[in-house]
Amino acid sequence: MILLELFLGFLIVGLFSFGGAYAAIPLIRDVVLLFGWVEEDVLTNMIAISESTPGPIMVNLATYVGCSQAGVLGGIIATFAVILPAFLIILLIMVVLKKMLANKYVKAVLEGLKPCIAGIILAMGSYMILRNSILPVFQQPMDLWALLIAVILSVLLFGSKLVFKKKMSPIVLIAISAVLGIAVYGF
Amino acid sequence: MEKKSSLFLTFIKIGLFTFGGGYAMIPIIENICVERKKWITHDEMMDITVIAESTPGPIAINCATYVGYKQKGIWGAIAATFGVVLPSFVIIYLISLFLDNFLEITWIANAFKGIRIAVGILILDAGIRMFIKMKKRVIPCIILVLSFAAMMLINVFAWSFSSIFLILIAALISLVIFQIQGAPSGEGGDKK
Numbered sequence: 001m002i003l004l005e006l007f008l009g010f011l012i013v014g015l016f017s018f019g020g021a022y023a024a025i026p027l028i029r030d031v032v033l034l035f036g037w038v039e040e041d042v043l044t045n046m047i048a049i050s051e052s053t054p055g056p057i058m059v060n061l062a063t064y065v066g067c068s069q070a071g072v073l074g075g076i077i078a079t080f081a082v083i084l085p086a087f088l089i090i091l092l093i094m095v096v097l098k099k100m101l102a103n104k105y106v107k108a109v110l111e112g113l114k115p116c117i118a119g120i121i122l123a124m125g126s127y128m129i130l131r132n133s134i135l136p137v138f139q140q141p142m143d144l145w146a147l148l149i150a151v152i153l154s155v156l157l158f159g160s161k162l163v164f165k166k167k168m169s170p171i172v173l174i175a176i177s178a179v180l181g182i183a184v185y186g187f
Numbered sequence: 188m189e190k191k192s193s194l195f196l197t198f199i200k201i202g203l204f205t206f207g208g209g210y211a212m213i214p215i216i217e218n219i220c221v222e223r224k225k226w227i228t229h230d231e232m233m234d235i236t237v238i239a240e241s242t243p244g245p246i247a248i249n250c251a252t253y254v255g256y257k258q259k260g261i262w263g264a265i266a267a268t269f270g271v272v273l274p275s276f277v278i279i280y281l282i283s284l285f286l287d288n289f290l291e292i293t294w295i296a297n298a299f300k301g302i303r304i305a306v307g308i309l310i311l312d313a314g315i316r317m318f319i320k321m322k323k324r325v326i327p328c329i330i331l332v333l334s335f336a337a338m339m340l341i342n343v344f345a346w347s348f349s350s351i352f353l354i355l356i357a358a359l360i361s362l363v364i365f366q367i368q369g370a371p372s373g374e375g376g377d378k379k
Contacts, residue, residue, distance in 0.1 A: 014244045021245070026350045055278070083244065083272060087244075090242065111327075114317070115328065122335050123342065128307030133304050146304060150308065157309075186294070
């Protein structure tokens with residue numbers, strides 16, 4: 001039953017995504033590929049759209065996957081499931097467990113999770129770059145443009161940080177990448 | 188009643204005008220809820236930020252639930268959370284209706300070939316920022332390298348091993364280390 005699957009899948013995402021949207025992306029990918037809801041390229045497109053539209057990225061992705069699988073009801077169920085754990089945990093902390101986050105065991109676990117999540121996110125980003133811009137170089141027909149776009153975008157993003165001491169907004173980077181994609185692959 | 192609709196409308200506004208996910212929302216929530224509406228204090232805002240970062244789920248939801256509950260109890264929490272989600276939901280729902288048709292247009296599909304490259308770089312950048320903020324001690328660094336290597340292998344060989352298990356294993360390991368070593372040597376609480 002697709003609605004139940006959507007609910008359970010996104011409940012798990014909502015329950016394990018410590019550290020914001022980027023930590024949730026690998027989880028969402030896991031769940032989405034496990035159930036075979038959307039293909040990897042479609043999901044990557046959707047991540048870009050989620051970053052370029054307002055609102056929490058996790059909610060955007062849940063809404064999209066839900067709607068694509070089971071219409072508006074699927075979207076509602078997936079969105080409800082992804083926010084439910086956050087909602088309940090905050091209420092729980094405020095109402096009964098005010099001191100929970102100060103507990104030394106909880107603190108130790110939360111500290112230990114940070115490097116693990118950083119590692120997962122780094123691997124996710126590296127894998128996506130590998131898949132979309134390095135692997136095409138070894139494919140037939142060879143695609144060097146993808147690698148070139150990756151280099152240009154990296155220079156822009158990390159260069160803007162060094163030169164202007166200010167991070168380029170993700171939306172600006174996505175807009176530039178779209179222009180480059182059209183320029184290279186044709187109108 | 189008036190307070191609840193005010194919470195609802197304010198969080199609709201916050202949900203509608205913040206691009207880039209939860210972290211981008213924190214300064215805006217601070218501006219509106221602390222400085223303009225005076226619903227919560229600066230100290231409470233700090234509390235929310237710490238709690239939001241230590242609990243799972245979208246940071247925006249954590250913040251909305253907290254502020255809503257502070258103002259008007261459980262119904263306030265529901266009103267604020269519903270408000271912050273609503274704009275995203277409507278916008279993405281509309282996009283989901285048209286996206287497949289859009290992608291059949293050649294130049295849009297080509298634009299997305301470029302965009303997919305940007306997504307990888309943005310995610311890598313988020314990982315690097317997390318690494319920079321992390322305390323560089325031996326054990327966290329080992330955990331980072333191991334989880335990176337494991338996740339990379341899982342992705343490349345398409346193994347069906349969810350990152351959730353990596354997170355659970357890391358939680359278990361940090362508990363065991365905590366039992367052996369005692370409290371983490373650095374002071375708790377992150378530096379900015």
